Amino acid sequence: MVLDTNRAFGCVKIDIRRERCLACGTCVRICPAEVLNVREGVLVAEPERGVGCLACGQCVCVCPRDAIEVSGRDLTRADAVLPDGERADYPHLRRLLLGRRSVRRFRDEPVSSEDVDRILEAAATAPMGFPPSHVGVLVARDRERVQQLRRDLLPGVRGMRKVMRALRPLHGLMLGREAAQGFRRFIMPIAQSYEDHDARGEDVFFYDAPLALHFYGRALADPADPVIAATLAMVAAEALGLGTCVLGFPGPLLRQSAKLRRKYGLPEKIQPGMCLAIGHPAVKFGRAIRRRFVEIRAVA
Numbered sequence: 001m002v003l004d005t006n007r008a009f010g011c012v013k014i015d016i017r018r019e020r021c022l023a024c025g026t027c028v029r030i031c032p033a034e035v036l037n038v039r040e041g042v043l044v045a046e047p048e049r050g051v052g053c054l055a056c057g058q059c060v061c062v063c064p065r066d067a068i069e070v071s072g073r074d075l076t077r078a079d080a081v082l083p084d085g086e087r088a089d090y091p092h093l094r095r096l097l098l099g100r101r102s103v104r105r106f107r108d109e110p111v112s113s114e115d116v117d118r119i120l121e122a123a124a125t126a127p128m129g130f131p132p133s134h135v136g137v138l139v140a141r142d143r144e145r146v147q148q149l150r151r152d153l154l155p156g157v158r159g160m161r162k163v164m165r166a167l168r169p170l171h172g173l174m175l176g177r178e179a180a181q182g183f184r185r186f187i188m189p190i191a192q193s194y195e196d197h198d199a200r201g202e203d204v205f206f207y208d209a210p211l212a213l214h215f216y217g218r219a220l221a222d223p224a225d226p227v228i229a230a231t232l233a234m235v236a237a238e239a240l241g242l243g244t245c246v247l248g249f250p251g252p253l254l255r256q257s258a259k260l261r262r263k264y265g266l267p268e269k270i271q272p273g274m275c276l277a278i279g280h281p282a283v284k285f286g287r288a289i290r291r292r293f294v295e296i297r298a299v300a
């Protein structure tokens with residue numbers, strides 16, 4: 001059997017370079033699909049066994065002799081690369097993460113296309129479910145395009161407020177008591193503020209950012225997939241000296257609007273995912289803020 005998705009059909013090709021393979025079994029132990037075996041001292045690949053080879057590439061990465069090549073399901077031989085330089089260590093990462101703040105004031109300076117590519121390359125390393133990924137990215141690469149996206153999204157905010165105002169007595173039934181309260185006290189006022197600021201020519205939706213990246217999932221994605229990718233994009237942008245702000249509104253609005261999905265070439269069915277406003281911070285953050293989880297419970 002081969003696990004088909006709307007992007008991955010058919011069988012993967014697993015080439016074993018016999019002259020290099022020692023049949024050590026490292027790839028067998030690591031393979032999540034159990035399509036590799038050592039039989040009578042010889043490595044055997046059965047890419048159609050069980051759920052079939054997913055082209056995760058783990059066997060290629062662990063082989064001490066570089067004896068395996070996998071291609072298919074969006075994986076090519078050229079994708080097996082050596083990570084360059086030294087592995088980032090915890091102190092560096094901690095400094096980066098602790099120093100990050102949501103940025104809502106950006107300098108009037110574009111984000112270079114090289115940096116956009118770097119952010120996307122880093123985000124694409126996210127564990128977005130079994131490959132090939134079902135996560136897409138809508139890129140608004142300059143301020144004009146970000147503003148165009150904002151102008152396109154604002155009518156959806158207005159529509160949402162109108163519908164939700166009309167359905168007010170049913171909020172509790174529709175959303176549950178707590179979520180309904182959150183909606184009334186948090187989401188609705190924010191939605192209102194987008195419109196109020198817009199009337200004054202101010203952008204509190206994308207904060208005049210010179211770049212917006214919206215990570216969405218196609219129908220078969222898990223809702224977490226685009227969020228994980230967006231989170232890595234946020235960290236990558238931070239590493240490049242840029243600032244980011246997570247934006248929760250664009251996703252549901254794009255999912256709702258067939259007209260906008262058509263305009264921006266998005267698939268018919270998408271998961272809301274997560275959007276990032278990105279740019280050069282206008283303000284320097286001198287201090288970090290420690291944050292904590294609501295609770296950490298141990299399994300007794």
Ligand SMILES: Cc1cc2nc3c(=O)[nH]c(=O)nc-3n(C[C@H](O)[C@H](O)[C@H](O)COP(=O)(O)O)c2cc1C
Nearest residue numbers: 100101102103104205245246247248249274289291
């Ligand atoms: C799902 C989600 C949606 C968010 N949407 C917005 C938003 O629309 N506008 C905004 O200014 N911040 C938004 N944020 C950012 C949070 O407000 C931010 O995480 C919070 O202010 C904490 O600030 P810090 O990043 O500086 O710690 C969102 C965060 C999440 C997780």
